[in-house]
Amino acid sequence: MSGSTSVFNQPKPVVKLEQALLDAINAGIAPYPIPDGRKYGYGTAGFRMKANLGLNHVVYTVGLLAAIRAKKRNATIGIMITASHNPAEDNGVKLVDPMGDMLEQSWEGYATVLANTSNEEMAQAYEHLVNETLVDEIRQLQDRPANIVFGRDTRTSGPSLIKALKAALDAVGATYHDYGYLTTPQLHYMVRCVNTQNTPYAFGEATEDGYYKKMANAFKTIMYGRKIHGSVTADCANGVGGPKLQELIKYLPTAAEGGIDIKVINDDVLKPEALNFDCGADYVKTKQKAPPSSKAGPNERCCSLDGDADRVVYYFTDSNGVFRLLDGDRIATLGAVFLAEMAEKAGLSDKLKIGLVQTAYANGASTEYVEKVLKLPVVVTPTGVKHLHHAAARFDIGVYFEANGHGTILFSDNATKTIRETQPKNPGQKHALDSLSASIDLINQTVGDAISDMLFAEVVLAHKAWTMENWLNTYIDLPNRLVRVEVHDRSIFKTEDAERKLVSPKGAQEEITRLVSNYTKGRSFARASGTEDAVRVYAEAYSKHEAEALAKHVADVVKKFGAAPDPRG
Ligand SMILES: CC(=O)N[C@H]1[C@@H](OP(=O)(O)O)O[C@H](CO)[C@@H](O)[C@@H]1O
Numbered sequence: 333m334s335g336s337t338s339v340f341n342q343p344k345p346v347v348k349l350e351q352a353l354l355d356a357i358n359a360g361i362a363p364y365p366i367p368d369g370r371k372y373g374y375g376t377a378g379f380r381m382k383a384n385l386g387l388n389h390v391v392y393t394v395g396l397l398a399a400i401r402a403k404k405r406n407a408t409i410g411i412m413i414t415a416s417h418n419p420a421e422d423n424g425v426k427l428v429d430p431m432g433d434m435l436e437q438s439w440e441g442y443a444t445v446l447a448n449t450s451n452e453e454m455a456q457a458y459e460h461l462v463n464e465t466l467v468d469e470i471r472q473l474q475d476r477p478a479n480i481v482f483g484r485d486t487r488t489s490g491p492s493l494i495k496a497l498k499a500a501l502d503a504v505g506a507t508y509h510d511y512g513y514l515t516t517p518q519l520h521y522m523v524r525c526v527n528t529q530n531t532p533y534a535f536g537e538a539t540e541d542g543y544y545k546k547m548a549n550a551f552k553t554i555m556y557g558r559k560i561h562g563s564v565t566a567d568c569a570n571g572v573g574g575p576k577l578q579e580l581i582k583y584l585p586t587a588a589e590g591g592i593d594i595k596v597i598n599d600d601v602l603k604p605e606a607l608n609f610d611c612g613a614d615y616v617k618t619k620q621k622a623p624p625s626s627k628a629g630p631n632e633r634c635c636s637l638d639g640d641a642d643r644v645v646y647y648f649t650d651s652n653g654v655f656r657l658l659d660g661d662r663i664a665t666l667g668a669v670f671l672a673e674m675a676e677k678a679g680l681s682d683k684l685k686i687g688l689v690q691t692a693y694a695n696g697a698s699t700e701y702v703e704k705v706l707k708l709p710v711v712v713t714p715t716g717v718k719h720l721h722h723a724a725a726r727f728d729i730g731v732y733f734e735a736n737g738h739g740t741i742l743f744s745d746n747a748t749k750t751i752r753e754t755q756p757k758n759p760g761q762k763h764a765l766d767s768l769s770a771s772i773d774l775i776n777q778t779v780g781d782a783i784s785d786m787l788f789a790e791v792v793l794a795h796k797a798w799t800m801e802n803w804l805n806t807y808i809d810l811p812n813r814l815v816r817v818e819v820h821d822r823s824i825f826k827t828e829d830a831e832r833k834l835v836s837p838k839g840a841q842e843e844i845t846r847l848v849s850n851y852t853k854g855r856s857f858a859r860a861s862g863t864e865d866a867v868r869v870y871a872e873a874y875s876k877h878e879a880e881a882l883a884k885h886v887a888d889v890v891k892k893f894g895a896a897p898d899p900r901g
């Protein structure tokens with residue numbers, strides 16, 4: 333992109349990099365020009381697009397940025413190549429920061445600028461970026477090693493993208509480890525393990541074997557003396573989660589040994605076009621039905637992962653043949669019930685502040701259940717996992733989930749220390765402390781992890797001896813409706829109060845508030861999507877009919893305010 337480097341504060345480099353390095357950067361990117369007219373943006377989920385629209389150019393620039401970020405943080409940085417629940421022909425790339433969290437938001441802009449830089453300007457842009465980000469420390473930092481680890485999902489475009497990535501890392505002399513196939517949360521886990529090894533807060537062994545062992549050991553500890561009833565059918569979206577779950581199963585005790593019977597379906601990674609097709613978490617959540625391939629009978633426990641295994645939802649067909657979804661809100665409340673109960677049994681209720689974090693899309697009945705029945709605080713944040721993650725980190729035990737099934741549970745350093753150092757006074761307290769301690773290891777705290785979340789849900793159901801019906805009956809979801817409205821320019825829809833109120837266009841919120849007041853238990857909001865060119869309208873109310881009517885009326889308000897300007901002026 334011509335002139336792209338002008339966004340950096342320093343128009344002229346303060347420190348000149350060696351010509352050999354700049355030449356290597358230019359030579360490396362030569363095979364990967366930006367196709368005409370393409371523009372890229374680092375969004376909620378990194379860069380994501382049809383793989384053949386210049387994604388290898390983008391991946392190369394992500395490699396360059398990762399090297400700079402690794403020097404800046406003096407730590408290993410992760411890169412994941414995946415397009416999650418998107419169709420097979422898409423792919424994407426995102427960066428993972430040292431503790432296994434998402435790239436710091438202030439660097440997303442650098443990623444976008446570099447991705448939009450033309451091949452001719454790449455070395456110069458890299459030099460500018462080094463000067464911009466490594467500022468005063470530049471002389472020492474430039475000489476620091478840069479270490480990167482990366483993995484990918486099963487898409488056919490993966491190998492060529494990895495080739496572009498390696499070209500970038502080789503050009504700037506970074507060291508790296510290629511993990512091959514990994515789920516997104518496994519890559520996050522590896523990054524945290526690498527960066528914490530030989531420290532008092534070591535996260536684990538940075539290998540797949542280490543990941544499975546840590547999870548399996550924690551599972552055995554919590555399961556002690558409990559029994560999982562029946563089997564769970566896990567739909568793996570024909571993605572990388574399939575083989576990885578199969579691998580984990582080898583480490584887990586079987587049902588006969590007091591363990592778990594996981595029936596893996598949709599785990600065909602040899603048919604690339606099958607990925608996320610008519611299966612997976614996104615299919616089940618948006619279509620509100622089981623994948624057609626599912627053979628599960630009435631009341632049988634099922635769950636679906638997405639293509640990179642960072643989301644999971646549960647479901648079953650009840651005795652009347654009605655499909656019942658237990659989404660992220662349900663997994664969150666299930667986790668909260670268990671952890672609050674264990675904290676109480678461990679005598680730590682006063683010491684551990686447990687809270688739930690949701691977005692405005694969480695069903696109002698789940699919020700009411702947590703606040704009124706569980707008597708735990710609920711915080712609402714804007715959409716996007718990074719917002720939830722940060723809010724959850726403010727609790728001792730912070731449970732966060734998006735309704736779509738992406739979420740995890742965070743334990744603060746204080747909580748971990750308290751749980752691990754409290755001396756039990758009786759067997760009951762010991763069991764509760766052991767269960768809490770094992771939960772810390774079972775849950776992948778770096779990011780939502782479908783496999784770990786699934787095991788945790790299974791363990792909690794076993795502890796409570798709950799059937800799917802029992803779980804469903806903890807509260808009754810308010811009927812709801814999500815509508816997508818296409819408008820002339822979605823950027824005029826600006827919100828406040830965790831996206832629950834529109835501040836612009838002027839007058840729109842007043843109309844929505846007036847509409848909502850006509851409905852029993854009515855709640856509705858409109859916000860611009862961060863991932864699609866549309867405004868989303870969510871509505872819930874006491875009855876299905878009312879929820880649908882409210883959604884339609886609010887969508888009409890959005891259409892009216894979002895209509896194209898009158899061409900006659
Ligand atoms: C209503 C909804 O499900 N929104 C999704 C969707 O965001 P939007 O900004 O609404 O397009 O994609 C995000 C990224 O995957 C995910 O975090 C979020 O939950």
Ligand SMILES: [Mg+2]
Binds near residue numbers: 416
């Ligand atoms: Mg995903």
